[in-house]
Amino acid sequence: MFSKSTKYNFKLDTAFLMLCLVFFQFSVKAQNPPWQAASFEVVNSNYKTFKTTQYAHVFSGSKHNIVKLAPELQGLTGVELPLDQYKNGTNAPLKLKFKENVQLLVGVFQEKDNKDYLQLSAADNAKLVLENGVTVTGLPAVNVYAISYSKGTQTILPKAKGLFVVLGAVKSNQNLVARNAEFPDGKLWNPTFIVEGFSDEKPLFEIIGGENKPVIDEGFLGTEGIQGGFEGGRVVKVGDTYHMFPTERAGEVGVEMYYDRVKTKIGHWTSKDAIHWKRQSTIYQASGTYALTEDDNPMNDRRGAIWSYMPVFNEKANKWYGYYLAYTVHKEIQPNHSFGRIWRCESTVEGINGIGGPYKDIGIIMEPGLDSQPWEGRQGVASFFPYQVGEKWFGFYSGAYPFESWADYPKNSGKGWFVALAESNSLEGPWTRLNKGLEPIKSIHPVFVENPIVSQLPNGLYIAIFDGGPDGWGHHLPNMMGYSLSKDGVNWSEAHYWPIETKVAKWWDIMRTPLCLIPEGNDVYTIVYNAIDLKKRFHPTGMVKVKLNREVMDARLKELEK
Template identity: 35%
Template sequence: MKAKLAEPLFDVSYVHQAPIVTEGSPGTEGNMFGFEGGFALKISGTYHLFTTEMAGLPIWTKTRLAYWRSRDLLHWERVGTLLESSGDFTGSDTHACLWSPMPIWEETQNRWVLTYVCYRSKPNTKEAWYRNYDGRIALAASETLGKDGMGGPYKELDIIMKPGAESADWEGLMGVDSFFPYMTDDGWKAWYGSSIEVNGLAAAPALSGPWERISYEAPVSRHTENPVVTKLQDGTYVAFFDGCGHLQKFGYMVSEDGLNWSEPIVIDLDGHPGKWWGLSRTPLGLIEEGEGEYTLLFTAYNRNFYDIPGIWSAGTDDVFDGYYASIGFIRLKDIRI
């Protein structure tokens, strides 16, 4: 599964020059630091967004998984909270922080299911970053059957991946820090991640598992986080990722079979006149608009927190005063069409 070089698939055709959900927008009450991670999709003309809200203190510990929707991409309604973390900062609770809600329509069950990351959390030490550690992947199901049950309520059913004896040597303190399942001709696959900024692949006979890691020898990609997969109409798989501290840009990888992936292709918008953000974070998946056009929602901070001295060992959350992660979008054009 050695990564190969790939030609770019997309040109950036449009950059919306302002966030579409930001601090002070209706529905952001009680959301202290904004948004990060999740997935967006479009059904019958309506846009749906599942995302993490960094609701309170401690930052990156007290979180909510939320559901938003919009008819036009510009005006958004917060439908509700799906799940909320405990915010426990002692390291004792496996659900102290919740991240990366990924909705999947499960046809055989006639209901929506949700995967998400659960972490323990406690104060950092000089040696290690414990804000989000010992990550594991939970599976929840909507208790409302049918497509209209997207908004839940959701009930957690099981933990389908966790750190332990089955972990690869390249997995780190954060445990499993991301998970995105997708169907291939050869059954279920998933990108899963761990610190620091590495991702591998897992496989399972069903979404509920059992999930088996298949990237033991080495990660499939580096300097990437939170890959989310879209299968294009021609069968090409595209995984958009957050480039984190190394790249500080988002990009994508390409695959013909969902198993063998290309090297990362970075989208560089630093010099674009429509750039409104200081640090881009998580792309939220491609949304097909027709005629080779796609919408890509993403989260981004107004300022670059990597500029904070000693960011990963900061002893107080006060250093994040004035930082807020909003939601924006760009449009991409498939250059092969």
């Protein structure tokens, strides 16, 4: 058992190691610049080409994307091969026309004796240049080989059977220094996922830009007393003013960063442009008190940490309601946030302009109990967002760290972040778990959906935006914000994910939670989001703009109506 001071030093050492890792990765990139590309044409086929970069879609008729690649390959031009045809051997030979002598870079999946994948032979004259050089979602680890071809039209691996990746061509005199890039097996990313703009489907949203740095960061006016930055909550726009209610990971000066997750506040911030923000008030303050027992016991402080404040305007009551999450917090057992309960509060000021409160608590609307299911797990009811469909109200609620059965209660939990629906005839409740909460919604993503916020698109489609999960901390998830669509507000489509770093500078390592999808006119929407820079204790807030494609929107509606 570590003492408190030992734990603190251990976390400092961990932070130092992360800094060393970042420096090492930067050094590797500096030492391994991109190889010099050679141009080519695809002959007598409709195969598309792609830019070899993160999220590149490498096979037509699939969802497989590159999630990691060696910097030497960055920016080359690959060929998008048809997945099924190459797997079953019915593909036509790939012919490429080269303007000069080249070395073609071919990615080979490292799964011997599997006929689905190309098995190179000595006759192919392939030279291994990058071991574990690429990670493709859902597929085995990739070794990259260089194969020499002369100027002119050439048939690529004419006798080859099975799937492989064409990653690009480089000049024949390019010195390809062999190394092991040490990227992980793509099967860790399971299932594969659809990245907006990097698939066979036309994107519903185009990323059109945004801020290349955080809009709220450490040291900004209003962040005094907030040690750990922000995570979750909601942004709404009233008139020409944005109102943000983030979870402020307050912590305490001189106390280890872990406590940032425990002693939290719900703040109220405003802005005229979603870029320059001013803190107005504190809506709620958690106690920051750790639990005394391992179970969900009333002797514990059940408001040890407060998170995920969701303001919703009730037109019938003519006032703002707030829904937020209160946790019991255990110091040793993961997850430290446990047995979540959803509280409802009301603004004491009537009308749309009463959004700033003050708010008064009305009571708990959802909590662990006899109608809970094991998948809700130790974290309990871990978020809540209500939305209206006709005369009925539905609410996304979530659970995490699931129990396989109630025999595992209170601390033998697994991994998974799930959502399901509750229903009510009014915002006041009572709220009932739909289908008795027997199964979570896995159509969006089978293992990770967190903090969904629902609105409607111009054609009536419901859209839920959410945190898609980190690629870090031992998790292999999209590391992007995602969205799902629904025609009826009950049945939800497979997720699509936004690679916003293709249009704005990537200042984060781990993407977290979108707080809004606010229409600004001319089909442009504002997204405010939280993310993590691993070099900092403080988790900043960013902003990006996306533009809706109405043609794609209407096509998606028709698909969901089938």
